[in-house]
Amino acid sequence: MKQRLEADKMDSAQTVSAFVQTTRDKVSVINNKLQRLLDGYLDQLIDQETYKQEKNKLVSSKKSLEENLLTLERTQTGWIEPFSKWIDQAENLPAVAECGTLLEQKSAAKLLFGSNLQLSASEASGTAQSPWDFLQETKNSFKNSEIFADCAILEPKVGLEPTTCGLRYRCSTR
Known part of the structure; x- marks a missing residue:
């Protein structure tokens, strides 16, 4: 289980870091748009009302992206x-x-x-309280089994189809 946890930790870190980089790129694009908008306003190419509306939209989307970024960075491995x-x-x-x-x-x-x-x-x-009740159920199901670590209840195999989280098992063809 520890090995699987370490593998999941690495996979989670890679996935989150890719998403973080994408979000940072989006924030950078918004910063560029804000700068161009300011330049257009200072050069008097757009009026003040249009400038305020567009600036508010861009600042709002930038703020939400930055909040998502902070949340991701804080909680990427919080479950581990x-x-x-x-x-x-x-x-x-x-x-x-x-x-x-x-x-x-x-x-x-x-x-x-x-x-x-x-x-x-x-x-x-x-x-037993959750999650300890799961251990008791699994132990009772596999009392005579020597291969407790590889049992299907603990680690169902994923088939060719994508992982299905809404089902009891991750593989829908089970």
Whole structure:
């Protein structure tokens, strides 16, 4: 999973950097248009009303592009750190369950189930919260399988068609 995460991180960075460059080019074009508009106004080729209208349109589009640019630069890999932390926690859960201290086990249970555990027959139980419930479902589905990392639920294969995000699996021919 970590290898796939690193690959996704690199792919995301490349995609975002290409989009950022395109957006910067658009901002540069708008700056050139603003300069030509100002030159036309100063040379009295266009009247003040037309100048104000066109300037407002260009400044508005420039501002929205710059805001999009800032948002992209801030959030291009914002999802990677929490997901990496989640993977680390998921990998450490079996070790904590088997040989962790009582405090570590309590902390892990609170992380998985929240603070709403039920006590029945001297055992605490609860319903796993998202995204931990996915791990439980996958583990139960593949209890006898040795190839847990390559299972189709975790990593469905993409066919020749484009990835379909609205479906349960990324490949619509499944």
